[in-house]
Amino acid sequence: MVFEYVDNVADAGIRASGETLNEAFCEAARAMFNLMIDLDLVEPRRAVKISVYAKTVDLLLVEWLSRLLTEKDLTGLVFSQFSAQIEQRGEKIVLTGVARGEAFDALRHEAKTEVKGVTYAGLRVWQENGRFIAQCVVDV
Amino acid sequence: MAEELELERISEAEWLLPRSGAMRVPARVIADEETIAQLRQDTAEKREWNALRQLRDVACLPGIVGEALALPDVHPGYGFPIGGVAAFDATDGVIVVGGVGFDINCGVRLLATPLDRAALESRVDDVAKDLYNTVPAGIGPEGNLRLPLSEIDSLLQQGASYIIERGYGLAEDIEFIEENGRIDGADPGTVSAVAKQRQFRQVGTLGAGNHYLEVQEVEQILDREAAEAYGLSEGQIVISIHTGSRALGHQIGQDYLKVMEEASRKYNIPVSERELVCAPITSPEGARYLSAIACGANCAFANRQVITHLIRSVLHRVFGMSPSSVRTVYDIGHNNAKFEQHTIAGEVRRLLVHRKGSTRAFGPGCAESPAAYRDVGHPTLVGGTMGTASYVMRGTELGMTKTFGSGIHGAGRALSRKKAAKKYWGEDVQSDLANHGIILRAHSTRGIAEEAPGAYKDVEQVVEAATRSGIGRPVARLVPIIVIKG
Numbered sequence: 001m002v003f004e005y006v007d008n009v010a011d012a013g014i015r016a017s018g019e020t021l022n023e024a025f026c027e028a029a030r031a032m033f034n035l036m037i038d039l040d041l042v043e044p045r046r047a048v049k050i051s052v053y054a055k056t057v058d059l060l061l062v063e064w065l066s067r068l069l070t071e072k073d074l075t076g077l078v079f080s081q082f083s084a085q086i087e088q089r090g091e092k093i094v095l096t097g098v099a100r101g102e103a104f105d106a107l108r109h110e111a112k113t114e115v116k117g118v119t120y121a122g123l124r125v126w127q128e129n130g131r132f133i134a135q136c137v138v139d140v
Numbered sequence: 141m142a143e144e145l146e147l148e149r150i151s152e153a154e155w156l157l158p159r160s161g162a163m164r165v166p167a168r169v170i171a172d173e174e175t176i177a178q179l180r181q182d183t184a185e186k187r188e189w190n191a192l193r194q195l196r197d198v199a200c201l202p203g204i205v206g207e208a209l210a211l212p213d214v215h216p217g218y219g220f221p222i223g224g225v226a227a228f229d230a231t232d233g234v235i236v237v238g239g240v241g242f243d244i245n246c247g248v249r250l251l252a253t254p255l256d257r258a259a260l261e262s263r264v265d266d267v268a269k270d271l272y273n274t275v276p277a278g279i280g281p282e283g284n285l286r287l288p289l290s291e292i293d294s295l296l297q298q299g300a301s302y303i304i305e306r307g308y309g310l311a312e313d314i315e316f317i318e319e320n321g322r323i324d325g326a327d328p329g330t331v332s333a334v335a336k337q338r339q340f341r342q343v344g345t346l347g348a349g350n351h352y353l354e355v356q357e358v359e360q361i362l363d364r365e366a367a368e369a370y371g372l373s374e375g376q377i378v379i380s381i382h383t384g385s386r387a388l389g390h391q392i393g394q395d396y397l398k399v400m401e402e403a404s405r406k407y408n409i410p411v412s413e414r415e416l417v418c419a420p421i422t423s424p425e426g427a428r429y430l431s432a433i434a435c436g437a438n439c440a441f442a443n444r445q446v447i448t449h450l451i452r453s454v455l456h457r458v459f460g461m462s463p464s465s466v467r468t469v470y471d472i473g474h475n476n477a478k479f480e481q482h483t484i485a486g487e488v489r490r491l492l493v494h495r496k497g498s499t500r501a502f503g504p505g506c507a508e509s510p511a512a513y514r515d516v517g518h519p520t521l522v523g524g525t526m527g528t529a530s531y532v533m534r535g536t537e538l539g540m541t542k543t544f545g546s547g548i549h550g551a552g553r554a555l556s557r558k559k560a561a562k563k564y565w566g567e568d569v570q571s572d573l574a575n576h577g578i579i580l581r582a583h584s585t586r587g588i589a590e591e592a593p594g595a596y597k598d599v600e601q602v603v604e605a606a607t608r609s610g611i612g613r614p615v616a617r618l619v620p621i622i623v624i625k626g
Contacts, residue, residue, distance in 0.1 A: 007556045008189050011218060036279050059401075066394045073338040073387045076280060104280040111279045112586040113557070114348035114626065116390045117242035120397065120414035121218030122188060137218055139242045139393075140349050140557065 003031035006122070008137055012115075013122055015135045021057070024125070024132040025064055025095065026082040032065055032118075032138055033079055033101075037109040042080035044100035053092040057125045060086065060093050061134050065118040068099055078104045113140050145183045145192050147176060153212075153609040157192065162412075163199040167208040170543070172605040175214060175597070182216070189216035191223075197412045198226050203233025203421075205484060205491055209543050211498050212605035213552030213597065217241070219415025222497035222553075225546040230479060230490040234409065234418035235426045235433075237400045239494030240477050242393035244436030246351075246384030247318075247473035247499070248521035248549075249444040250532065251451060252370075254465050255377040257357050260621065263458050267355065268579045268622045270454045275353060275447055277346035277626040278583030285343045285446055292336045293328035295343070296388075299438030300445040300471075308344075308449040310464060315510045317471040318500060318518075321441040323478065326434035335391035339439065342386040344446030348587055348626030351383045352523075353451070355622035356530060363615040366516040366534050370469055372616050379466075380530060380618070381447050382523050384475065385440035392436045396429045421492055430477070430492075437476055444471055469532075470510075470519040474499045474549035482544050493544050501535030501547030501612055520612060522603060523550040526580060526623040527573055527593030531603050532616040539611035547612045551599040560595035561586060569593075573623070582625035591625060 002023075006013030012035055016027035030039060052067050054060040064084070072078060079101035086095045104111075121137040147155040147169060155176055157167040169176065169192070182190045191214050198220055199208035205227045214223035219238025228234055260267065276283050285308070287295060295302045300321025301314055314320050328336075346353060358376045361367045372378070385392075403419035403426070404411055411417055419426035448468065455461040477494040484491075493500075501520045502508050509518040522531040528551070539545055555563065566585030569592045573580050582588050606612040 005558045006188075007558055008216070012557055059398075062397075069394075070334055070338060070391065072280070073341070074334070076282075076341070078280070106278050106280070106583055110586070111348070111584045113584065113590060114279045116349075117394050117397075119218040119242075120401070120417070121238075123414060139218065139390075 003027045006135065011137050012140050013135070013137045015133060017131045017133045019131060021086050021132045022084045024134040025061065025084045025086065028061060028134045029065060029068055029082045032068070032115055035115055035140060036112055037078050039080040041109050042078055043102050044081045045102040046077060047098050047100045048075060048077065050097045050099055053094040055091065057093055058123045060095055061125055061136055062118045062120065062123065064095050069115060071099065076103055077101045078109060115140055145196060153605045157196060163196060165199050165204050165207050167195045167199045169210040169214065170605065170609045170611060171212045171214060172601050174601065175212060191216040191221035194219065194221040194413065195224065197416055198224065200412060201234055201236060201416065201418065202409060203229045205229055211543065211546065211548050212602045213497065213548045213550055215552050217496060219413050220496040223548065224496045225493065225498050225543055227482065227491040227493045227544045228421065230421055230492055233421050233492055235421050235429055235477055235492060236416055236418040236494060237393070237397050238415040239496050240433055241475045241496055242390045243384040243475055244389035244392060244433055245440035245473035246475045247440060247471065248523055249381045249448060249471035250469040250521050251379040251448060252372065252467045252469050253377045253379065253455065256375045257377065260355070260377050264579065264622065266458050267454065268581050270458060271353060271451065271622065271624050272581040274450050274454050275346055275624065276344065277348070277624060279348050282341045283344040286340065287343055289336050292339060295442050296328045296331060296435035296438055297326050298322055300441040303442045303445045309445050313445065313448065313468040316468040317441055318473060321445065323434040323437045325431055326438050327431045328435055330428045330431040331392060331435045332395050335388050335395065338387035338391050344443060344450065345386060346383045346447065346626050347386060348584065350591060351626050352526065353624040354380045354620045356380060356618040356620050358616050359619045360617040362617065363534065363613055366615040369513050369516045370519055370532065370615065371467065372469070372532065378618060379451055380521065380523065381444050383443060383447065385436040386443060388439045389436040392432045396432060399425055399429065433477055437473060440473060441471065470521065472499050472521055491544065495546055497549050498546045499549050500545060501539050502545045503535040503537045503540050519615065520547040522548055524599040525551055525593035525596045526591065526620055527576065527578065528599050530618040531599065531614050532618065533603070533606065533612040533614050536610055536613060543611050548602055548606045551596040551602055553595060554597045555595040557590040560592055561589045564589040564592035564594065578620050578623060580623045580625065584626065587625055
């Protein structure tokens, strides 16, 4: 597991890392869904394509995670596996990705808490010792 | 930088952070010594999440009036401290995302029943089971009421009254909801289609996290005059509903976070914390956000109205009780920004009052209170933990001048969810509550651990600090009998 939770009294701080920026973003998504359900219990039966963009890489993290929350509610799915491809296109940084999961089942997926939104608090994406780290606080 | 956050004690339960640096106004913390010690420790240890620093940053925002305030349930939020109050001039001030949050108009409704403990005890398991099965809760719940998008628009404009017209409640409920369950200026055109689509399945759902339903006993009356006005008596069974605007509010928050980020740059408003991004109240962006907030608030009022209806249906099934015998005592939000008139230095001013994890608490004589409550002020509802107690309080004249008529909203978290989940085990918490005669039905055992009573401050101390400072007075102490968690 390459994500952890940073102590934040009222909400939840997520810090995810990866060898690439793409991987760090996928781990951040896993960290967020792990707050809601047990990731190991979610089968990747269905896939949803995601495309988001932002002007900066940290704002892109908020776009990516908040779009996943929206897709959860619109589709009734919860996700456990993610792929992401991040690239610069002109002034925009674009992420195209796929979230895989299945229809939410409160009992089978061992529901935990609900994530309401992705905040700008503690929002940071950086490189350290050759790894990419993505951090933000989600409102729970 | 620590010296900039030096608190000066000014009374038994109040500390002042004098104006310095970029602060436009001083800040005041109303709290007990333990809370102040925690704030000082967070500052000394340079903790990233520091409610005092957040309060100072709020005091730097344009158009802030009077003082930036933290109430006794203060703890770090994002941008704004939770338990925070800040009022901005309606002309020169700003609307701040962090001062409202994602769960717009999250709040509590209190229902009074004609039952006493003995009557409830005779069917307590049936009530617990039926409430658990009837009120959708947890992650991804689906409400029974599916409103097409056109009707969602009506709900956003009209709030609780729209839902009542649809048959989910009683006309008399309206008078006992803050703002009569409908905030004016709610234009559904300011809310994205995605936000409305997300709400489609979630009307009348409780949610998860700290949201709950509690069947409680009025254990003690502490203010006879106010209790009589509110129709509360010792031994009476009451029900508290704690929930908000669900996915619609969450999406509005997310959508406008981006809009406000751009607006802060456009209008050149320096913000020291990104969650304090904001727009001038009078700007087009600010006006649209305020309209969307009104929509979110109306959605929350409507949501608590639907749940009220579901609770009435349970009590009818179990006890044959008529809906009108289950009375709405009051419904009040604790995450909002609303226009209000306040007297500042003898001058009546129109202010936008942000309350993040704090409630309106208008004292005696305010026209905004229901007629029956006007002499004592409207109730404020203070959620405790599932193992301790909740309080009904009331506002005071002093609170009107000191805190823009604001009061505490709950015990306030003391431990992070991560620490709570490590320290407590859901099943243990459940059996511990059972040993104290409290039935807990929850949709998540991990959620129970995160919400364990020990994860919160002592509600008694928080109420005591609010009382000692004179901003509120306790009216009734409520103890839980049945707790339904998401």
